[in-house]
Amino acid sequence: MIDNKALLFINFINKYVDLNEIEEKQILEKAKIRKYLKGQYVVQQGDICKHSGFVISGCTRTFYVDDNGEEHIVMFSIENWWASEIGSFVSQKPSDYNVQCIENTELIQLSFEDQELLFRDIPKLERFFRLILEQAFVASQKRIVSSFSLSAKEQYIQFTKQYPEIEKRIPQYMVASYLGISKEFLSKIKNELKM
Amino acid sequence: MIDNKALLFINFINKYVDLNEIEEKQILEKAKIRKYLKGQYVVQQGDICKHSGFVISGCTRTFYVDDNGEEHIVMFSIENWWASEIGSFVSQKPSDYNVQCIENTELIQLSFEDQELLFRDIPKLERFFRLILEQAFVASQKRIVSSFSLSAKEQYIQFTKQYPEIEKRIPQYMVASYLGISKEFLSKIKNELKM
DNA sequence: TAAATATGTTAATCTAGTTTAACATATTTT
DNA sequence: AAAATATGTTAAACTAGATTAACATATTTA
Numbered sequence: 001m002i003d004n005k006a007l008l009f010i011n012f013i014n015k016y017v018d019l020n021e022i023e024e025k026q027i028l029e030k031a032k033i034r035k036y037l038k039g040q041y042v043v044q045q046g047d048i049c050k051h052s053g054f055v056i057s058g059c060t061r062t063f064y065v066d067d068n069g070e071e072h073i074v075m076f077s078i079e080n081w082w083a084s085e086i087g088s089f090v091s092q093k094p095s096d097y098n099v100q101c102i103e104n105t106e107l108i109q110l111s112f113e114d115q116e117l118l119f120r121d122i123p124k125l126e127r128f129f130r131l132i133l134e135q136a137f138v139a140s141q142k143r144i145v146s147s148f149s150l151s152a153k154e155q156y157i158q159f160t161k162q163y164p165e166i167e168k169r170i171p172q173y174m175v176a177s178y179l180g181i182s183k184e185f186l187s188k189i190k191n192e193l194k195m
Numbered sequence: 196m197i198d199n200k201a202l203l204f205i206n207f208i209n210k211y212v213d214l215n216e217i218e219e220k221q222i223l224e225k226a227k228i229r230k231y232l233k234g235q236y237v238v239q240q241g242d243i244c245k246h247s248g249f250v251i252s253g254c255t256r257t258f259y260v261d262d263n264g265e266e267h268i269v270m271f272s273i274e275n276w277w278a279s280e281i282g283s284f285v286s287q288k289p290s291d292y293n294v295q296c297i298e299n300t301e302l303i304q305l306s307f308e309d310q311e312l313l314f315r316d317i318p319k320l321e322r323f324f325r326l327i328l329e330q331a332f333v334a335s336q337k338r339i340v341s342s343f344s345l346s347a348k349e350q351y352i353q354f355t356k357q358y359p360e361i362e363k364r365i366p367q368y369m370v371a372s373y374l375g376i377s378k379e380f381l382s383k384i385k386n387e388l389k390m
Numbered sequence: 391t392a393a394a395t396a397t398g399t400t401a402a403t404c405t406a407g408t409t410t411a412a413c414a415t416a417t418t419t420t
Numbered sequence: 421a422a423a424a425t426a427t428g429t430t431a432a433a434c435t436a437g438a439t440t441a442a443c444a445t446a447t448t449t450a
Contacts, residue, residue, distance in 0.1 A: 066344035074336055087333040090326075096337075123318035126325050131285075133328035138282040140335035141269050142291075147342060148375040149261035152437070171397060180343040185437055187399055347407070366427060380407055382429055 006031050009054050009108045012080055016131045017124040026121060030114040034107050042083060042099040042107065049088035049095050051109035055079050058105025059169055062097050063177070073178040076102075076166050082132070083107060102170065152181045153189045200251050201226050204303045207249065207275055211326045212319040221316060225309040230301050237278060237294040237302065244283035244290050246304035250274050253300025254364055257292050258372070268373040271297075271361050277327070278302060297365065347376045348384045 009031060010024050019027070033056070036042060043049045045065060060083040063073045074097065077083035083105075088095035092112060110118070118125050146155055156179060160167050167175060176186040204226060205219050214222070228251065231237060238244045240260060255278040258268045269292065272278035278300075283290035287307060305313070313320050341350055351374060355362050362370060371381040 064340045064344065066340075068344075070344065072340055072343045074339055086329060087336070090329045090333075096340075119322070123321060126318065126321040127314070130321050130325040130328060133325060133332055134281060134285045137328055137332045137335060138285075140332060140339065141282070144269055144335065144338060144342070145259045145261075145267055145291075147339070148267045149259065149263075149265065173397070182438055183398075184400085184439080188437090191399080368427070377408055378428075379409080379430085383407095386429080 005033060005056050005106065006108055008056055008080070012054065013125075013128050016128045019122075019124060023122050023124065027118060027125075030110055030118060031108050032110075034109050036101040036105045036107065038101055038104050040101050040105075042101065042105075043085045043088065043095050043097065045096060045098050046094050047088075048092055049085040049099075051107075051111055052084040052086075052089055052115055053082065053099075053107040053109050055081050055083050056106040056108055058101060058103040059166075060099050060101050060105060061170075061174060062099045064097050071177055072180070073174055076163070076170065076174075076178065078166060078169070082136075086136075102174070147180060152179065152185060153192070155179050156186065156189055157193075200228060200301065201303055203251055203275070204249050208320075208323050211323045214317075214319060218317050218319065222313060222320075225305055225313060226303050227305075228301060229304050231296040231299065233296055233299050235296050235300075237296065237300075238280045238283065238290050238292065240291060240293050241289050242283075243287055244280040244294075246302075246306055247279040247281075247284055247310055248277065248294075248302040248304045250276055250278050251301040251303055253296060253298040254361075255294050255296050255300060256365075256369060257294050259292050266372055267375070268369055271358070271365065271369075271373065273361060273364070277331075297369070342375060347374065347380060348387070350374050351381065351384055352388075 006028055010019065010027065013019060013027070034053075036058070042053060042060060055077050057079060060077045061073050062075045062077070062083075062085065063071045065071055083099060085095045085097050085099055087093075087097075089112060146158060150158065156175075159175065159179060172186060172190075173183040176183040179186065201223055205214065205222065208214060208222070229248075231253070237248060237255060250272050252274060255272045256268050257270045257272070257278075257280065258266050260266055272294075278294060280290045280292050280294055282288075282292070284307060341353060345353065351370070354370065354374060367381060367385075368378040371378040374381065
């Protein structure tokens with residue numbers, strides 16, 4: 001399938017493992033590009049996530065709506081990152097999270113079935129995902145530690161250093177939600193940092 | 196190598212993938228049992244984690260000492276779980292965390308080099324770790340959400356439901372550290388729950 | 391360009407959880 | 421079994437961050 005945007009995806013995988021041409025072709029045959037408008041949902045809480053997704057362009061947020069109706073953002077995904085709800089995808093059970101596009105967004109998607117077939121045919125792809133998941137897990141653990149050992153201000157500073165591109169593209173109240181603080185308090189923090 | 200405790204490890208892997216006898220033998224040849232006393236460190240902050248470890252018996256805690264000298268526990272590992280510092284192990288860079296035994300503990304260990312060799316020879320092992328890491332990542336994300344959307348009391352209740360065996364074996368102040376609250380406040384919460 | 395909607399700010403009041411410190415109870419060591 | 425160490429409790433004073441509410445500024449839409 002597909003125009004050459006899917007090559008971004010192949011290149012990304014090739015940073016971790018060495019695909020040969022046959023393998024690249026096998027993957028490209030299954031991968032589909034899908035375009036979403038700003039505001040559209042890739043996955044909704046309660047739905048089963050049928051596709052894994054790689055961001056070609058745009059930006060998504062993954063968030064959880066708690067029992068009080070409050071939103072908590074657990075991750076942002078921009079170019080060259082994953083934007084699927086892994087928990088639901090791997091278990092094929094209803095998702096706990098929403099994945100919403102906060103810009104017009106293009107994803108490369110693989111269906112659950114196709115991905116399983118590819119895993120069977122291309123063991124390197126298991127390796128690729130193993131490596132990606134190691135990174136993701138380490139980052140997630142680090143975030144837990146930060147939220148326990150740093151003040152809100154320190155966490156905000158760390159966030160701006162770690163993800164400067166994300167911070168520029170995202171409304172401030174979403175940054176607050178990601179950091180687990182109120183938007184008013186983030187506003188106060190930013191004001192303090194200016195002075 | 197080894198007495199039959201290592202079979203626990205093989206059985207655990209076989210819950211996720213289907214090893215044949217040759218593969219089982221290959222793994223058992225590399226796997227070493229190591230015993231630690233209560234209080235001993237498997238990995239120390241700043242050291243490079245040379246082995247991945249699977250818990251045969253006992254219990255470990257993985258914790259981070261912040262700039263104020265305060266300890267923050269990021270995970271406990273009991274029987275049939277992993278007890279290595281994945282971030283340091285996979286990157287072979289100095290660890291951000293300590294892994295300490297809080298009971299006398301027996302681990303099955305694989306050296307980084309041996310594990311890489313096994314990955315090369317047994318692609319199923321990549322799959323196994325991919326599956327394990329998916330679970331770990333999902334659990335880690337869930338913990339972030341909980342810490343943002345639940346009160347300390349609710350988080351404690353969730354913890355006791357999710358890990359009743361762990362709670363029984365671990366001093367209360369470590370549970371508090373894991374939950375990111377002070378030991379005094381946990382004491383107060385437990386008192387409230389009694390009444 | 392006016393209206394509507396989305397995003398950001400400020401300040402007062404409130405609260406969940408921290409800190410400190412003194413004491414209580416287990417458990418381990420001598 | 422006494423002493424020492426590790427763990428747990430209670431209560432008062434304190435603080436980081438939440439909540440509320442009113443207003444300000446961008447951005448989008450009609």
